[in-house]
Amino acid sequence: MTDTRFFVLREFPSGLPPLNLFVLREATLPDLALNEVRIRNRWLSVDPYMRGRMSGITTYVEPYALDKPMSGGAVGEVIASRHPHFQHGDRVRHMAGWRDVAQLPGDEVEPLPQFDVPEQAYLGVLGMPGMTAWTGLNLVADLQPGQRVLVSAAAGAVGSLAVQLAKAANCHVVGVAGSQAKCDWLESMGVKALNYRGKDVDALTRSLRKASPDRYDIYYENVGGPLLEAALSNLRDHARIAICGMIDRYNDTGPAGGPGNLNQLLFRKARMEGFIVAEHWDHYQTFLQQIAPDVEREAIHYRETIVEGLERMPEAFLKLFSGDNEGKMLVRLP
Amino acid sequence: MTDTRFFVLREFPSGLPPLNLFVLREATLPDLALNEVRIRNRWLSVDPYMRGRMSGITTYVEPYALDKPMSGGAVGEVIASRHPHFQHGDRVRHMAGWRDVAQLPGDEVEPLPQFDVPEQAYLGVLGMPGMTAWTGLNLVADLQPGQRVLVSAAAGAVGSLAVQLAKAANCHVVGVAGSQAKCDWLESMGVKALNYRGKDVDALTRSLRKASPDRYDIYYENVGGPLLEAALSNLRDHARIAICGMIDRYNDTGPAGGPGNLNQLLFRKARMEGFIVAEHWDHYQTFLQQIAPDVEREAIHYRETIVEGLERMPEAFLKLFSGDNEGKMLVRLP
Numbered sequence: 001m002t003d004t005r006f007f008v009l010r011e012f013p014s015g016l017p018p019l020n021l022f023v024l025r026e027a028t029l030p031d032l033a034l035n036e037v038r039i040r041n042r043w044l045s046v047d048p049y050m051r052g053r054m055s056g057i058t059t060y061v062e063p064y065a066l067d068k069p070m071s072g073g074a075v076g077e078v079i080a081s082r083h084p085h086f087q088h089g090d091r092v093r094h095m096a097g098w099r100d101v102a103q104l105p106g107d108e109v110e111p112l113p114q115f116d117v118p119e120q121a122y123l124g125v126l127g128m129p130g131m132t133a134w135t136g137l138n139l140v141a142d143l144q145p146g147q148r149v150l151v152s153a154a155a156g157a158v159g160s161l162a163v164q165l166a167k168a169a170n171c172h173v174v175g176v177a178g179s180q181a182k183c184d185w186l187e188s189m190g191v192k193a194l195n196y197r198g199k200d201v202d203a204l205t206r207s208l209r210k211a212s213p214d215r216y217d218i219y220y221e222n223v224g225g226p227l228l229e230a231a232l233s234n235l236r237d238h239a240r241i242a243i244c245g246m247i248d249r250y251n252d253t254g255p256a257g258g259p260g261n262l263n264q265l266l267f268r269k270a271r272m273e274g275f276i277v278a279e280h281w282d283h284y285q286t287f288l289q290q291i292a293p294d295v296e297r298e299a300i301h302y303r304e305t306i307v308e309g310l311e312r313m314p315e316a317f318l319k320l321f322s323g324d325n326e327g328k329m330l331v332r333l334p
Numbered sequence: 335m336t337d338t339r340f341f342v343l344r345e346f347p348s349g350l351p352p353l354n355l356f357v358l359r360e361a362t363l364p365d366l367a368l369n370e371v372r373i374r375n376r377w378l379s380v381d382p383y384m385r386g387r388m389s390g391i392t393t394y395v396e397p398y399a400l401d402k403p404m405s406g407g408a409v410g411e412v413i414a415s416r417h418p419h420f421q422h423g424d425r426v427r428h429m430a431g432w433r434d435v436a437q438l439p440g441d442e443v444e445p446l447p448q449f450d451v452p453e454q455a456y457l458g459v460l461g462m463p464g465m466t467a468w469t470g471l472n473l474v475a476d477l478q479p480g481q482r483v484l485v486s487a488a489a490g491a492v493g494s495l496a497v498q499l500a501k502a503a504n505c506h507v508v509g510v511a512g513s514q515a516k517c518d519w520l521e522s523m524g525v526k527a528l529n530y531r532g533k534d535v536d537a538l539t540r541s542l543r544k545a546s547p548d549r550y551d552i553y554y555e556n557v558g559g560p561l562l563e564a565a566l567s568n569l570r571d572h573a574r575i576a577i578c579g580m581i582d583r584y585n586d587t588g589p590a591g592g593p594g595n596l597n598q599l600l601f602r603k604a605r606m607e608g609f610i611v612a613e614h615w616d617h618y619q620t621f622l623q624q625i626a627p628d629v630e631r632e633a634i635h636y637r638e639t640i641v642e643g644l645e646r647m648p649e650a651f652l653k654l655f656s657g658d659n660e661g662k663m664l665v666r667l668p
Contacts, residue, residue: 224596246597258592262558263580266608273607274600 002029002038002079005310006069006099012056016251016321022314025069029103037092037106038080043120044097044310044331045073046317047128047157051250061278072097073123075112083107093122100310100333115292124328125302126292129157132277133220134287136242137165140275141218148172148212150231153222154191155182155303157328158244161291162220163191164300171218174211176227178323185326189301196227204230215239224248229259241272251321303327309334336363336372336413339644340403340433346390350585350655356648359403363437371426371440372414377454378431378644378665379407380651381463381491385584395612406431407457409446417441427456434644434667449626458662459636460626463491466611467554468621470576471499474609475552482506482546484565487556488525489516489637491662492578495625496554497525498634505552508545510561512657519660523635530561538564549573555606558582563593575606585655637661643668 005026013021032038050072053064064070074097078090083106086092091112096102112122124130136158137143149166153159154175166173167190175191177183183193192211196204208230209215217239219231224246231241249256265272294300305325307316313331320329339360347355366372384406387398398404408431412424417440420426425446430436446456458464470492471477483500487493488509500507501524509520510528517527526545533541542564543549551573553565558580565575583590599606628634639659641650647665654663 228596229592243596243600246600249597256594258563258594258596260590260592262562262577262592262606263583264608265606266577266580266610269608269610269613271605271607272596272599273605274598274603276600276603279603 002101003027004029004099004101004103007313008067009054009064009070011066012063013054017051017054017314017318019314019318022070022317024311029101032080032082032103035083035106036081036103037078037083037086037109039074039076039092039094039096039102039104039109040079041074041076041097041100041102041333043075043123044313044333045123045127046313046320046329046331047072048245048247048250048320050317051321061276069096070098071095073128074099074102075119075123076102081106083109086111091119093127098313113288113292115288116296117292120304120328120330120332121295121302123330124157124304125161125295125300126288128277129328130161130291131281131284131287132244133158133161133165134291135277135280135283136220136244136275137162137218139280139283140242140273141220141240143169143171143218145169146171147217148174148214148236149218149220150174150176150208150212150216150234151220151222152176152196152227152231153245153247154186154193155179155326156222157302157325159220159222160186160302160327161300164189165291166218166220167191168294172212174208174216176223182326185303199226201226201229205233208234218242220244222247229261232259232261232264235264235268235270237268237270239268239270241270243272243274247321305329307331336435337361338363338433338435338437341647342401343388343398343404345400347388351385351388351648351652353648353652356404356651358645363435366414366416366437369417369440370415370437371412371417371420371443373408373410373426373428373430373436373438373443374413375408375410375431375434375436375667377409377457378647378667379457379461380647380654380663380665381406382579382581382584382654384651385655395610403430404432405429407462408436409453409457410436415440417443420445425453427461432647447622447626449622450630451626454638454662454664454666455629455636457664458491458638459495459629459634460622462611463662464495464625465615465618465621466578467492467495467499468625469611469614469617470554470578470609471496471552473614473617474576474607475554475574477503477505477552479503480505481551482508482548482570483552483554484508484510484542484546484550484568485554485556486510486530486561486565487579487581487657488520488527489513489660490556491636491659493554493556494520494636494661495634498523499625500552501525502628506546508542508550510557516660519637533560535560535563539567542568552576554578556581563595566593566595566598569598569602569604571602571604573602573604575604577606577608581655639663641665
């Protein structure tokens with residue numbers, strides 16, 4: 001008899017979800033069916049995209065169902081298997097997160113790659129967020145050596161890899177973040193850092209210009225809002241804006257205005273494009289072969305903000321929106 | 335002794351230019367220099383992009399200089415030549431418009447192509463506006479047979495070719511225009527027409543949805559403003575927005591809000607891209623070979639709004655912004 005504890009969503013939030021929206025439930029797992037595996041999760045991922053799944057409508061991922069186990073990226077160890085590819089002790093990654101013990105078909109589970117990195121890296125720099133940074137820069141924004149690259153939320157899980165990939169391509173890289181500590185980290189990686197706090201559109205526009213007087217070929221967009229407007233006013237000809245996210249708006253309760261300077265796309269013959277990493281997942285092995293060796297030898301840096309214990313998972317999730325995390329936000333289970 | 339009459343700009347306008355900003359001047363032309371040609375203009379073009387040249391700043395074309403002859407597309411007849419490629423009587427196209435007699439280096443002049451069409455067609459359906467429609471649909475928006483295509487300013491010089499090219503590709507085509515007469519013309523070409531007058535963002539959003547319940551793969555954008563916001567709410571996955579112009583904003587005197595729903599680009603993995611036809615002009619011969627035969631045999635329709643006489647050129651230009659033109663707006667000289 002194995003028990004599982006999992007989170008369910010009580011109702012669909014309007015605005016920033018309150019903590020009591022997330023309810024921890026407990027259940028006894030049924031016997032393993034043929035081809036199923038049972039996994040004790042060690043690391044659970046919280047990601048901004050999950051807010052979109054709490055809206056009750058399909059945005060670009062399926063919404064969470066009310067009163068059903070929530071899901072998300074997780075890394076753990078197989079503790080029982082009736083699937084031929086898995087056995088007790090295997091380290092695996094899967095999407096049955098937001099719980100301590102998962103039980104699911106083996107074909108929804110993947111073994112962890114064999115690089116010499118901490119296992120939780122496969123939820124961050126070598127997982128979905130890292131792959132998102134690589135995809136946005138290379139497949140969407142067409143990164144070219146020596147160009148001028150602007151990254152928002154640059155100290156986050158996605159942004160902190162994006163700035164390093166752009167640096168590795170000999171680009172002039174400007175990263176925007178929301179604290180002195182984050183800016184210090186960015187500067188330590190050779191990135192020109194800019195703190196957005198307390199700056200309106202005009203101040204941001206001037207700061208971006210000062211940080212790259214020749215303006216920007218690429219804007220890696222994680223945020224939206226005033227920063228997007230300031231970036232639009234600082235584009236070079238044929239600039240590309242890769243829209244990875246717009247976290248600034250995820251918790252809006254009503255309509256808000258948008259940038260009044262979209263005509264810059266016309267003047268600069270520029271392109272703005274949204275993308276979802278899932279559609280590019282067939283490039284994951286290419287990404288891994290390119291990036292993982294650099295992570296192994298610590299040529300690529302990453303940070304983690306770790307919250308301990310399943311109970312605190314909603315708190316970890318909500319911290320994504322106050323910007324309390326540096327790098328990848330993770331929940332560790334005992 | 336040959337005289338020329340030409341327009342100069344008295345000052346840079348704020349908002350919609352007043353008529354008295356355009357001053358008609360007269361001068362005696364100097365003797366022809368070696369390699370120069372002298373042209374009696376027959377047709378002068380007025381185009382929305384000229385408003386951008388009246389701002390005193392470089393947007394995507396060089397600004398007009400104050401108190402200097404204005405310029406723009408023109409078709410005329412060579413009346414004197416010291417250039418080996420041109421002789422008296424040749425029909426030519428060039429950029430020394432806004433005047434009756436032009437004198438310029440022969441290498442800035444091109445002979446009219448030899449298709450059996452009225453000569454002014456080379457300022458419209460077979461000129462810059464037509465090439466703009468073709469470029470935006472094919473080279474920017476990646477037009478594919480059978481897709482759903484939305485075109486704004488659909489009865490204009492650019493839009494009216496865009497809708498026909500999309501129809502010819504077996505697309506479901508919705509055209510937005512500003513009068514019943516324009517809508518009737520669009521419907522006569524098999525286009526689903528929609529009058530934007532009196533509709534706010536919500537009403538436009540509903541109307542666009544009704545006109546194409548499966549939404550749109552392509553939005554050919556000439557207008558901006560509320561229609562762009564409504565279009566963003568009606569995109570299909572992987573939609574493309576080709577930004578040809580944003581005439582809605584050309585005469586704004588201050589900042590105005592933009593669409594609050596740019597996150598639709600993310601949800602729909604969609605792309606929005608500005609372009610300038612001049613950068614694609616090396617495709618002009620391809621365009622001409624594809625389109626001109628259909629114009630010759632009247633399989634492609636076009637309309638002209640003709641204003642008579644050089645003196646009325648500023649009036650013709652200003653009518654572009656009230657939407658008084660159907661199809662290509664032209665000035666005819668005696």
